[in-house]
Amino acid sequence: MQKTFFIVILFLITLLSSSCNIEDKYAPINEYANIDLSQVPYNNLSDYKFFTGEMNELNPDQGVYSYNVTSPLFSDYTSKERFIYLPEGTNMEYQGDFNVLNFPIGTIIIKNFIYYKDIRDKSLGRTIIETRLLVRKETKWKPFSYKWNDEQTEAARLIVGGTVTGSTIAENGNLKEIPRYVIPRELDCRTCHNLNEDMLPIGPKPANLNRLMADDLSVNQIENFVEQGILSGTPANISQVPDYRDTSLDPITRGKAYLDANCAFCHRQGGTANANGLFINWDYEGEGIHTGIFKIPTNFNAPDLQYDIVPGSPDESILLYRMTQTQAPDVMPQIGRSINHDEGIEIIREYIYNIE
Amino acid sequence: MKITRLLQLFFILSIIFVPSCGDNDEEIIVLEEVTLISFEEATFSEDEFIIYLTEDPIGKTFSFGPGTYSFANTIPLADIDNLTIKGAGINETYFDFSNSTSTTGEGIAAVDCSNLLFCGFTVQNTNGGNGITARNITGLRFDGVGVVWSERSSDNGAYGIYPVESDDIIVENCYTQAAVDAGIYSGQNQRVIMRNNVMTLNVFGMEAENNIDVEIYGNEFTRNTTGLLTYDLFGVSRIKSGSNCKVYNNTFTDNNESNFAELGSGLAADVPPGFGILYSATTALEITGNTFVDNECGAVLGVAYFLVDFNFDPNEDSSFTFLNEDIYIHDNSYSSGGGTYNVAGILDRPAGPLVWYTIALNGNVRPDIFLDDQDYTAGGAPYAGSRAVIEESSDVVLIEANFVQAGDGIITITSTSLDDFTGTGTTHTNFDLVDTPSDCVE
Incomplete structure (x- = not known):
């Protein structure tokens, strides 16, 4: 009797495992x-x-x-x-x-x-x-x-x-x-x-x-x-990637860490803003234009501002300008922020001021 | 339920083969659902539309009846294959974004899709963003789509129709008005056709930036600040230097409107009114069969990238082509109409390097074609670009000038003779574009 039972069970298992049921694909993972x-x-x-x-x-x-x-x-x-x-x-x-x-x-x-x-x-x-x-x-x-x-x-x-x-x-x-x-x-x-x-x-x-x-x-x-x-x-x-809130760090380090966390998810190679060619992720190793320095933005016109970053001049830099805005289309990041991050603005101001 | 009432479902029987779990392949008949979802103005719910787009948008056609549909936010399209958004006609169905709270300010924003078709509607008054942005799309067609802003305001969106980093694009029978940069834009795309469109009252009617393989024909550029901009911008990602653009059989009429962009960055902020076509840092451009009428500063202006960006350093990236190469201008029709220069409009743009070009016109005969001699020294090295090849009737007025000291107000005329621009012109290379079918019936 017991033996018959096991054979039936085995048969059922075999049947089930060889069936082609669409549900199989979606079985609970755990x-x-x-x-x-x-x-x-x-x-x-x-x-x-x-x-x-x-x-x-x-x-x-x-x-x-x-x-x-x-x-x-x-x-x-x-x-x-x-x-x-x-x-x-x-x-x-x-x-x-x-x-x-x-x-x-x-x-x-x-x-x-x-x-x-x-x-x-x-x-x-x-x-x-x-x-x-x-x-x-x-x-x-x-x-x-x-x-x-x-x-x-x-x-x-x-x-x-x-x-x-x-x-x-x-x-x-x-x-x-x-x-x-x-x-x-x-x-x-x-x-x-x-x-x-x-x-x-x-x-x-x-x-x-x-x-x-x-x-x-x-x-x-x-x-x-x-x-x-x-x-x-x-x-x-x-x-x-250091903690940009750590005030013991130098302004460049804090700035780059802030940009990595708050901007680089789009502004990196392969990110949503790839086309713009602004790469400000912590691990971007290039220098020059793609870091934003003297870079004309692809699709944004800021009042009286020419470049994403003007070294030493935060108030002439579009990057900082857009952090201080809350309305479309100026605001950056483009979603997720409705008021200014005052502490972040100061970090980026110091960052740009200290870029040579 | 409202949704159910609006749904019109069409089921098409199709046969697909799927491997079975056993050894024998078997034929399984499944229902493949092709769905047309129709909306009417009176019963439209933006939330319903968004839920469709979130849960099951693939293969759908969203059809909007006549009327004005007011949107509170951008229409987002992501990761969708085969989608159509269709209205009852460019002057019948309006998507209005006057009351949108979108923080991108865009009307429609599509990303990472394939085979998208937009037809028969007009996007109006987006709150500062582009009318329609399409990023990383393979197979994209705009047929009979309008993007308009009611007034020329610096708060308008930069671009009307804005495909970028995409392949196989057709923009046809579209209308754009009062974009604060360009009515129709194409940037970092491959295989693009922009034809039979009408652009008016924009800063640039159309802009082609860092593309490979473009045809621009049959368009009407009327009463923009400047008609067409085709150039390469330094520092972009996907296509650093574009090539192979043909601009033919277009009309450029009365592009003299004041520039209403805020003074700031980029060519849209800098460009003075009055040009038909402006090109810069361009490789393999053919301009032929176009009709230029009453563009006050000239029909064609060609400048090296140094005049776009005074801080440009050619040593930074040798892969960027900053001079114009393989330019072939021939068999166009020029009619100056005897107007006067819009000097007030020109001086309204004091920040722009390009303003030196137009100031240089003072005291000179207005040219039809105005070219940079591309003779520069930068970073201690000399750069000399090749001349365009020009084949036009002898009454066409040309000025070539040296602008090395433009910043100091010194501009030297280097040639006024078409005879200096002879040679064998490089004709446009045809390309095979993968056509996205259009089922727009109008």
């Missing part, structure tokens, strides 16, 4: 977080079960890893909490200091945009505005956006974007009011997440991840990933 890639995007953020306990505390569940970058993109004074979900038994692979990690199919990069009442004292409370996901599907990355409700209990998918108001007290104690924070449409993600015709993550490249853990300053983040078994192939020494 069970442990119950994310069925074929069903992604889910309607609600809670459906993914990324977090344990109250979702708005953003405590990562199994398979979800917190990470931070050295030099963050300015996004209207939001704070960001970043996570990577990896399917069970998979890991990320190193593929160069300045290339984003090679992520396994099923990876979801999770970025939460948050206004703290006072960034200097997080215990005073916060509002999570939105959570953006980048999902590594079978053949390409896909972006999905979720907007949090007023009760901060759930976030629902929002394809078409929207606006909210926000405010926060920044590191320097200044109150920052953001009357029109823009949640991008999902299609807008491509504006920045674009390299050589493919949608790609931007932040998680080794030179950006090469920093201390936010919650344990004795541990390097990359080494921690390796120890946890979720990152392989790393060399002994990895470059670092």
Whole structure:
């Protein structure tokens, strides 16, 4: 009887594995977080079960890893909490200091945009505005956006974007009011997440991840990933894009780091702004015209300004001018900023002033 | 539901072969969905349209009935194969962006697509960005598309129709008005045809920048600041130096409007009014069969890149061709109309190096063709460009000048004789463009 049972089971397994069912391709990648890639995007953020306990505390569940970058993109004074979900038994692979990690199919990069009442004292409370996901599907990355409700209990998918108001007290104690924070449409993600015709993550490249853990300053983040078994192939020494907020650094270093984080996702070879020929990524090794010095922009006319960068003259430089604007078509970056980044403007002013 | 009501679905049976899991290939019949989605002005929802574009845009035709559709944001197209956006006609269907809050200010922005067709509509009053930007597209056709701004204002978008870093492009039967740079632009593209378009009241009617293989014919350039700009800009990425452009059978009429761009960077800010064609840093350009009427400063102006950018250093990148080479100007029709120079308009552009060209006209007979002698010393080295080959009737007025000291106001006339411009002209090389089909019926 038992033997017959096993034969039947074997027969069924053989039958199933040889069938040509379209569902086979889309079988769940793993069970442990119950994310069925074929069903992604889910309607609600809670459906993914990324977090344990109250979702708005953003405590990562199994398979979800917190990470931070050295030099963050300015996004209207939001704070960001970043996570990577990896399917069970998979890991990320190193593929160069300045290339984003090679992520396994099923990876979801999770970025939460948050206004703290006072960034200097997080215990005073916060509002999570939105959570953006980048999902590594079978053949390409896909972006999905979720907007949090007023009760901060759930976030629902929002394809078409929207606006909210926000405010926060920044590191320097200044109150920052953001009357029109823009949640991008999902299609807008491509504006920045674009390299050589493919949608790609931007932040998680080794030179950006090469920093201390936010919650344990004795541990390097990359080494921690390796120890946890979720990152392989790393060399002994990895470059670092410095933290532009570090006031002990020289103005040129801070400026280049700022440009890398805030401009170079488009302004690099193969980026969205490739045609413009302005390459201001940290690892661009060329000199001269492509760094912006005495470069006439391809498609922008600034009042009384000729060149992207005039060495020593920040106020004659289009690059700085566009950072001080908030309206189309002058504003740079073209999406993601509705008010000025005062600290960034000062960093770039000092940078251009110090270019010889 | 509204969407369902608007949907018109057409299913086409097609047969495709897919490998089976077993050893035998088998034939499977599947339904391939080809969808026409129609919108009407009264019931149109921008959000619905955006959801379609996000979730399932491939292979779709989006058809817009007559009327004015007001958009709150740019229409984004990304990573789509085979898409058509179609209106009821260039004077029937309007996409209005007067109330858009887009931070790029663009009307339509397409990136990384193939086989895109735009036809039968007009984009109007974008909030500072281009009318239609198309970046990295393979197979792109604009047929009967308008891009207009109601007034000539420096707040207008720089470009009306703006394909860049793309291949196999046709722009035809289009109309552009009041772009603050160029009505129709083509930059860093390969295989481009721009034909039978009408450009008026722009700074430049049309601009071709760093392209390989271009034909510009049958167009009307009327009442722009200057008609056509074809040149190579230094420091771009995909095509550093373009080549092979033929400009033929166009009409350039009364391109003398004041320049309404803000004084600033680039040629649009610098160009004084009154030219039919301006070319610079160009290789293999043939200008023939065109009709020039009443362009006050001249029909054709050719300058080396030094006059575009006083800070240009030829030692920085030897791959950039900054002199004009293989220029062939022949068999055009010139009619000056006896107007006077727009000196006020010229002096309105004091920042531009090009202004020296037009100031040099003072006291001289107005030329039809006005050329740089391309004799420069830069970085300690001499540069001497070759002369254009010109075959025109003997009454065509030509001035060639040396501008080495233009910045000091010293300009020397080096030739006024067509006899100095003889030779064997390089004719345009034909190219095979992969045609994006147009199903626009008008």
